[in-house]
Amino acid sequence: xxxxxxxxxxxxxxxxxxxxxxxxxxxxxxxxxxxxxxxxxxxxxxxxxxxxxxxxxxxxxxxxxxxxxxxxxxxxxxxxxxxxxxxxxxxxxxxxxxxxxxxxxxxxxxxxxxxxxxxxxxxxxxxxxxxxxxxxxxxxxxxxxxxxxxxxxxxxxxxxxxxxxxxxxxxxxxxxxxxxxxxxxxxxxxxxxxxxxxxxxxxxxxxxxxxxxxxxx
Amino acid sequence: xxxxxxxxxxxxxxxxxxxxxxxxxxxxxxxxxxxxxxxxxxxxxxxxxxxxxxxxxxxxxxxxxxxxxxxxxxxxxxxxxxxxxxxxxxxxxxxxxxxxxxxxxxxxxxxxxxxxxxxxxxxxxxxxxxxxxxxxxxxxxxxxxxxxxxxxxxxxxxxxxxxxxxxxxxxxxxxxxxxxxxxxxxxxxxxxxxxxxxxxxxxxxxxxxxxxxxxxxxxxxxxxxxxxxxxxxxxxxxxxxxxxxxxxxxxxxxxxxxxxxxxxxxxxxxxxxxxxxxxxxxxxxxxxxxxxxxxxxxxxxxxxxx
Numbered sequence: 001x002x003x004x005x006x007x008x009x010x011x012x013x014x015x016x017x018x019x020x021x022x023x024x025x026x027x028x029x030x031x032x033x034x035x036x037x038x039x040x041x042x043x044x045x046x047x048x049x050x051x052x053x054x055x056x057x058x059x060x061x062x063x064x065x066x067x068x069x070x071x072x073x074x075x076x077x078x079x080x081x082x083x084x085x086x087x088x089x090x091x092x093x094x095x096x097x098x099x100x101x102x103x104x105x106x107x108x109x110x111x112x113x114x115x116x117x118x119x120x121x122x123x124x125x126x127x128x129x130x131x132x133x134x135x136x137x138x139x140x141x142x143x144x145x146x147x148x149x150x151x152x153x154x155x156x157x158x159x160x161x162x163x164x165x166x167x168x169x170x171x172x173x174x175x176x177x178x179x180x181x182x183x184x185x186x187x188x189x190x191x192x193x194x195x196x197x198x199x200x201x202x203x204x205x206x207x208x209x210x211x212x213x214x215x216x217x
Numbered sequence: 218x219x220x221x222x223x224x225x226x227x228x229x230x231x232x233x234x235x236x237x238x239x240x241x242x243x244x245x246x247x248x249x250x251x252x253x254x255x256x257x258x259x260x261x262x263x264x265x266x267x268x269x270x271x272x273x274x275x276x277x278x279x280x281x282x283x284x285x286x287x288x289x290x291x292x293x294x295x296x297x298x299x300x301x302x303x304x305x306x307x308x309x310x311x312x313x314x315x316x317x318x319x320x321x322x323x324x325x326x327x328x329x330x331x332x333x334x335x336x337x338x339x340x341x342x343x344x345x346x347x348x349x350x351x352x353x354x355x356x357x358x359x360x361x362x363x364x365x366x367x368x369x370x371x372x373x374x375x376x377x378x379x380x381x382x383x384x385x386x387x388x389x390x391x392x393x394x395x396x397x398x399x400x401x402x403x404x405x406x407x408x409x410x411x412x413x414x415x416x417x418x419x420x421x422x423x424x425x426x427x428x429x430x431x432x433x434x435x436x437x438x439x440x441x442x443x444x445x446x447x448x449x450x451x452x453x454x455x456x457x458x459x460x461x462x463x464x465x466x467x468x469x470x471x472x473x474x475x476x477x478x479x480x481x482x483x484x485x486x487x488x489x490x491x492x493x494x495x496x497x498x499x500x501x502x503x504x505x506x507x508x509x510x511x512x513x514x515x516x517x518x519x520x521x522x523x
Contacts, residue, residue: 028290035285120300124283131292144334147293149325 007049008172008197013204014047016211021045021176024140028132036128039183042191046177055175055194062177063087063190070119071153072126076134078145079202080195082173084134086126088189093122095187123152129180133191141206171197235305235322235343238329241288243268246338255307255320255345272305287328287339294326298346309347316354321347363437365415366422374436374444381434381448382496385489392448392489393455396503397425397462399441400481400515409473417471417480424465428458444503452488452520459484459518467516481516483507488521 009017025042032038050058063069070093072086088096097118127150138145174195181188197203229236230250238247245268248260258271269276283294296304298321307320322343329338361373369377378394385392399405399421406414418441425443429435434446445462447455463484471478485506493499502521510519 031289035289036282116299120297123295124279127292127294128283128286128290131286131290135290135292144291144330146327149293149295 008200009049009174009204009207012211012216013207016207016216017174017203018045018047020140020207020210021047021137024136025133025178027139028129028136031136032128032132038125038128040129041181041183042133043179043181048175048177049172050175051172055173058175059085059087059190059192062192065089069155070122072123072130072150073153074127074130074150075148076130076138076145077147078138079143079199079206080134080138080141080145081198082193082195084130085192085194086130086189087192088122088187092187092189093118095185096121096125098185119152119154123150126150129191133178134193137193140210141203142209143206173197174203233345235324235341237268237341237343238338239268239284239341240338243284245271247340252305252343255310256305274306275304284326284339287326288336291328291330291336296322296324296326298323298350304341304343310345316351317347320345321350366419366437368422368426368443369434369436371436371438374434374438374446377434378446378496378500381446382489382499384448390449391451392446392499393450393452393486394489394499394503395445395447395455395459395462395484395486396438396500396507397443397445397459397482397484398507398511400483400511402441405478405480409478413473420469420471421466421480421482424469425462428461428465452486455486455488456518456520459486463516463518483510483515484518485510486518486520 022044025045029040029042032040046062048058068090070088070090072084074084076082076084130150131147134145134147174197176193176195178191179188180191195203229247232249233251234249235252235255236247236249237245237252239245245264245266248258248263253259263271286292287294301322303319303322304324305322307322309317309320323346324341324343326339326341328336329340331337361369363370381392384390399417402414402417405417418437421443422435422437425445426435429445430447432448434444436444436446438444445458447458450458463482466480466482469480471480485503485508487493487499487502487506489499493502506519506521510517513519
């Protein structure tokens, strides 16, 4: 299979992959609630096959806001590999602080500035949500991944370059997008997982194994 | 022991990083030499114990939540020095780092899988970043100070003026500013030389500084001009301070080659009020008052008309 083609996944494969992601994100949300007490609703993910050059525009269009953003960027490497971006507005980042419980407000007194506390909180929550979504997806595909440290980017998305080590300009990337919302809190944001197609053959096989397992084939 | 295992045990003990391995119940399974060195706790006395028995500071909801997330999702958890300062309360290694009570650390926690790919343990890796943090703090301090007099510089003054002005407008707090300038400083420089001029600038600072409170911001604005930003101070109190500064400077004796030299200062005082909408307007009012003081014969305080 030549990954330099937009039809790298058939419609059926795309649908199956979407289902895998949907189940994975569902499991991620359930585990976040069970284990960490973080109640998050994740929307049905959207899948796009895009060239690296198109990704930034796609993200800007999806979030419909280019300024006043806080972005957590994290790379993951397994058989599936890529970059995750969790995008929140400034206002929503401030509200995230209210998710912390009382004991941690104590700790927050050590902070030299509220801005730094906000940044650390967004990074921590981002790290957990990205970890949950990526690991549950990997698990369903019988893969496991390792992560780079989450990186906080304040400001805007434009002007951002995807790492060339992960994304070859000539190929396509499988971009997943979901909206997340904290239950009972008016806080929402976007999560983008940009998967490289370096191991496309492996991904296709994993999708087909899944389809076989559930009787689609 | 296979070769891989032989390597990894030695690497873990030789690395300049603290490594501890925990299970789901926070029981310690491995404690490397770096940790032994800095904690004084031998592996034999800590392995098998609960982490929180030795380090109760880690028994907090945030740490536990992130460890649970690691066991569930296999993600990483990063403990930044800025947020935590330290993970394990160890003493700093060198005496030059005495400004810190504890060794400053950053760390990461990651999962360790068994041969069935299940997450069986988590590992905490700790770095000593004390030296880096000390350099960072030193650099930050340097950006705030005037090289000659070691009081605050104009950059820091402007930052604080902005902050204090914001407090004044938001919470209706009183705020005053004194701008002061050495009288006939050019003459001193010309007759006595620049080195003596520097000496006079430092002497003025030594006289003025003790007359101010620690909450006041005393800064060298540039050349022979200084500013005192006085938070929570109205114009009457600020004027009294200005008079005190003027008298203190004039009372001090300065000698150049055994000759007594007269050094005086002129001061302009202004208070932030309704008509001063910006910090620049407040500064201009004080500076205009200083100009009046100069024009009216120097060695005096002029209060801006509010």
